[in-house]
Amino acid sequence: MKELICITCPRGCHLKVDDDLNVTGNFCPRGAMYAKAELTHPVRTLTSTVKINSKVADRLPVKSARPLPKELIFKAMEEINKVTMNAPISIGDVVIKNIFDTGIDIVATKDILK
């Protein structure tokens, strides 16, 4: 039996998972999904910034469009730190395509118009 705190939403449910990956303590189905994923292949959404050439901003906020495998987080940061974007940028613009062949893009999370 493992105990986990669900991080899917701010509610923070206290989950219990048995050896057969049966989950209890979850308020919603996402809690069960989280617990199973956390015990088999934990993932996290990565948020950071990249450099940008812009008249109004020094940094562009970005995120992984979907949660990345946890073990790739620091490696992804190394790639993110190398990127420089040019304004204008819109939310969702791809900053790094398919990072480490995960099928997940790093995307802009803010409109920077000039």
Next chain:
Amino acid sequence: MKDIIIIGAGVVGSLLARKLSSYNLDVLVLDKENDVGNVTSMANSAIVHSGYDPIPGSLKAKLNVEGNRLFPNLCKELDVSFSQIGSLTVAIFDEQLPMLEELANRSKENGVEVKLLSKEEVLKMEPNLTSEVKGALLAPSAGIVNPFTLVVHAMENAVDNGVKLCLGEEVTSIKDNGDFFSVITKKNTYEAKVVIDAAGVYSDKIHSMIEKIDYEVKPRKGEYYVLDHYGKMLVNHTIFPLPSEKGKGILVSPTTSGNFIVGPSSEWVDDKEDLSTDKPTLVNVKAQAQMMVPNIPFNEVIRTFSGLRPTPSTHDFILGTAKSNNRFILASGIESPGLASSPAIANYLVDNFVSKVIKLTPKKDFNPYVRKRFVPSKMTSKERNELIKAHPEYGKIICNCEKVSLGEILDEFSRSVPPHTIKAVKKRTRAGFGKCQGGFCQPLVLALIASNYKMKKTDVLLDKDGSYIAHYLTKEAK
């Protein structure tokens, strides 16, 4: 070769420089700090005492009373906030009433107008005082001043009139060459015919660079609370307890910016750089203050700080010359009431000692006024509108808590003692002085400093060398 070097750009050094700038002299001011008025002159009660308290006949008594009289005009010329709100020294116990009378007599001896008030009279003036109050001594001439701008504007006026100021110059030794001195700093060597030691807590150390001295200047720390301006008048006067051998005691006072100050403690420290605060001392300050003003809203505290009094072992200001050379002039051990006395100290030293060793010819074009500053928050709507129309940068507010405009900050950069650090901007404009303590405006002020001096944002300092704010850039190649 300079005519005069002043060591120390505190309130005494700055007012001396200003006074000397009214004569045809080549004057240089050196200070180890990155801004003027950065040690004792920055961290004190900001009170222009009336002079009721010093021992009659002492330099402190004479110069405090004289200084107090000079303040109204001085602050007009230098565009400094000053308000003669008067002080109340309160007796809380019956046995203190005779001491109050004794103090009233001492005041008269010092030439200070005072008035003894009954319990009813004092409570009418100050309803937030403890109902235990038994009586008080009112000194109407006591005032409050903005000590930060007093020093900055005095030095600015001095520089406008020809004085040279070098900051970040720590004096390490002085050589007496007979008819001139070599003043050696960590960076340079300067020469001057006359040296004035106005080095505050270090004044004994500077003096001892040219001869053996028989006194010391020990730092005596005072810790304070600062309360926000919270829309109510806690007290209308500066409230003192009866003085003791430890000094004037813990006061409660409004400041010129509408805040309230509570303190100072009084503790001897060995380290002349020790500006730390500690909990037991502050708890004691609180308790002492509450004896006079029970309902101080300590939840409105926005900052605690401490300052160092340069306390001389002689118990009086040390004003005069070195024994070995009368061209080495002393303004040493200027503790309280140093701020109140400072303009009189400058006059006293120039008239009695500088004039003896160097010829003083008045400068024809000396201008006692600083260039006018615009402060939108103190203007009427109409004036404010006209100002913003002519100078739009006064419309944009940078510091929300204190309503400081971009125009006010930019104006300081254009002056002759411009700010180089976050703290120097804060002292001049009050940006970052409010309840958020720069939480919102500090990055903006930092960017303004960086752009004005064309420096990297990561190199901007809070205050001293090494006091970086946000020293690293992200995403930089390793």
Next chain:
Amino acid sequence: MINRDLVIVGGGSAGMSAALEAYSLGVKDILILEKNDYLGGILNQCIHNGFGLQEFKEELTGPEFMTRFSKAVNEKGIEYRLNTNVINISKDKVVSYSNSEEGFVEIKAKAIILTTGCYERNSGAIQIPGDRPSGVYTAGQAQLYLNIYGQLVGKRVFILGSGDIGLIMARRMTLEGAKVLGVAELNSYSAGLNRNIVQCLQDFDIPLYLSHTVKEIVGPKGHIEKIVLAKVDDHFNFIPGSEIEFEVDALLLSVGLVPNVDLISRLGIPFSKTRGAVVTEHMETEIEGLFTSGNVLHVHDLVDYVVSEAREAAKGAYLYLNNKLSHKGHMYKVSPKDGVNYVVPQKIYIDDAEDKLIFKFRVAHPFKDINLVISEGDRVIKKIYKPAIIPSEMEIVKLDKSLFNKENENIFVYVEERK
């Protein structure tokens, strides 16, 4: 003087949400005044995800969340001024503001919604003994430097206070190359959300020191060099011998947020324990037509709740502008009792209220296995079982207005131990 129906002070998430709601209810003469040169307020620097699960049923970052609102404000053509600082609000609802283009302007507003957010408690307010060097920041200030300006405040960091911004910054600074040595919390429980303890601290092996605080800041040369951490007992007194020293180049403070009520603090209106104004069911202060919502009223843990509360205020402003708020009839006084720290609103004019009464409150300390009770006088209206409840999670209870029968003037919210 210019006349306006509705002036909204602050263009963050609360202000924009209030404007959009008022607009959709039919108020068209709206002006938003915003001090920064962008809308969205603090969310611009909250680049982490976790916003919008209630509002949009998806997980967004702060900038994404606020952009949905700012786009809507622009699409509807709701008027706003940027770089515009409100200097004063008077009792008769004259709003004075300053900017570079228009100068100093006074507007007579029929209704005002104040949405100026909050500010962080800082080192001045919490009075940590020791030196006052550079290198001590509020967590939000460090966040602004990092996320907006790309400046890292330090590389060996300690965080005092387990508020969410501090936890989020522990992760952010770690990802950006800093070593976060630990987070200390004075209380025996965290002030932040559980999920942030997991994903911001545990993920990165950052220790959380509960019942600990910073005893001294050491930085005599001008920049912070060291902190002394010490354990405290139940009365928050230091336990001798428990000191641990950390060599650091930055100390972040995440020790609480305070409603930024500056503009209304001198109007003589009452304030509550939240340090926000006392308000009615429509978030109206004692000055009729002056509404306040979001973090300037009480500090929320989720922006989703901020925007829904702002809508309540907007509804109030709409009703007020249409003379539909009576301020009459039966008035309830809403008060916290045992175990509850505060309740918003503090007053309910039941005849003015919407069909659902919304109570927002926090417990005073953590509880396990209790009932939350809402009563009218002694009559229990609602009991809600809670297996666990902590102060950092705001509770929201919505109850049908019809449950209240005007027999008593008091509504109480309290914690009841289960037998």
